[in-house]
Amino acid sequence: MKKVIVLSALFLGFGFGFGQDAAPKKEPLSKKGQMFVFYGWNRGAFSNSDIHFKGNGYNFQLNNVVAHDRPTSFGIVYFDPAWFTVTQYNFRAGYFIKDDLALVLGIDHMKYVMDQNQTVNFSGTISDPKYAAMVNNGQVNLADSQFLTFEHTDGLNYENIGLEKYKNLINKKNVDLVWSYGAGVGVMFPKSNVKLFGNERSDRFHVAGIGTDARTSLNLVFWNHWMVRVEAKAGYINMWDIKTTLNNKPDKASQDFVFGQVLAGIGYTFNTKK
Template sequence: MKKLLVIGLMMSNFVFAQTLSRDTADIEVIHENAHERIKVKPDPLLKKGQIFVFFGWNRGAFGNSDIHFTGNGYDFQLNNVSARDKPTKLGIVYIDPSWFTVTQYNFRLGYFIKDNLALVLGIDHMKYVMKQNQTVDFSGTISDPKYAAMVQNGQVNLSDEQFLTFEHTDGLNYENLGLEKYKNLINRKNIDLVWSYGVGIGVMFPKSNIKLFGNERSDRFHVAGMGTDLRTSLNLVFWNHWMARLEGKVGYINMWDIKTTLNNKPDKAQQDFVFGQVLAGVGYTFNTKRNK
């Protein structure tokens, strides 16, 4: 009898152990499946109603352009004029809010109208400087004999600054509205990588610094034309909110009403050119939700 009792206890322990083992295995499988489900999370940036702000700095490049000048006593064009940007040297000016307009800066305010589509209001404060040390082709007429004499064999040398200085350095302001589509590339616990691409269109609101024929320098803000662009960016988001953004864009600018004098005379210049821009900076995202 005692032997049967012992054998029965041993068999019950064996069965119980097997059942517990299976249950434990099932729990582990369930836990593992739950863990897998947790890993599949929606993209953190791709949320309707989300807002982000961004501030950064840029470097720009500009294609050669023909600049047409008209006014009292002159109507001429300078062909194939080259230009460059004007970056500020590294220093405290880049982090001092009272001096931020001195740099080539960018601002973005974005709102997601869909889970992966955002409207982005942007300000691109670029700087455009005509290269002074160049000789360009000339066509047209100038009534003032002093400046007409500077044209030799259909060309004019701009290096001495007597004929013309021409800049949009306060600056070449592109106020634009863009439509951007976003796609998540990497989604981790505390870091996400998101790629975007889109298009933009806007007005050109430069403060042009122009001195033509020795006149007082024109230096005022004015709506001068329009621009359009294609853009793409990579966005790193840390801890759900902080963002580092690297953006590139190419575009076309047409300015048909550039003020060349300070008075109300009909003096103006026209030019159009392509541009490229690379910018980087930091931002912050609001209303970012993630599944736990």
């Protein structure tokens, strides 16, 4: 009788222990109620743009203006919190409103700098004879910077909200690879550095227009929490109220262009619900 009891206990042990499959590992960036935060850095590219300037004594357009980003040289500035806004940075905060679907708030701090060494086509009028004389055969040479300097370097700030769908590609013990894709829309809140016709430089934050984007990312997640994120983004920006003078005159510029951006950085994800 005792042998029967012992054998029965061993059988039950196998049935409830070794006989059952281990519970599957939880997949990060997948469940409703999860959150993540992310901080990183970007490189940007911009299509050529027609920039229209309008104010007291002038109404003209510069066509096919070339511009690039301005990355900060790598150094301690990338890690010192007191200087983090100097770099071309990105911030994200995401919340999963459904399984595999996140609502994401973002700040994309890009930098847009008009190339100074270029000659562009000109159309319109300028009443000041000094600057009107700089236009020759329908073109103006911007190289000496007397006519115009034009930047969004503090910066080309795209404050956006988006929806992102997430799909787990690799689910290992301590490492996961998660792919996402989505789209966003937001407002442009630049601090534009503009100096036109020798006027005092305009340099102030303001709402200048809107932007929209499509994005995709790969997220390498370690121990279910720590993230390394690489993201690519393409979008369209339209700014119709760029401040060009320091005072409250109605002087302004407008432009629209397509942009591309790649970024990388680190983040952390966690559950808000048990």
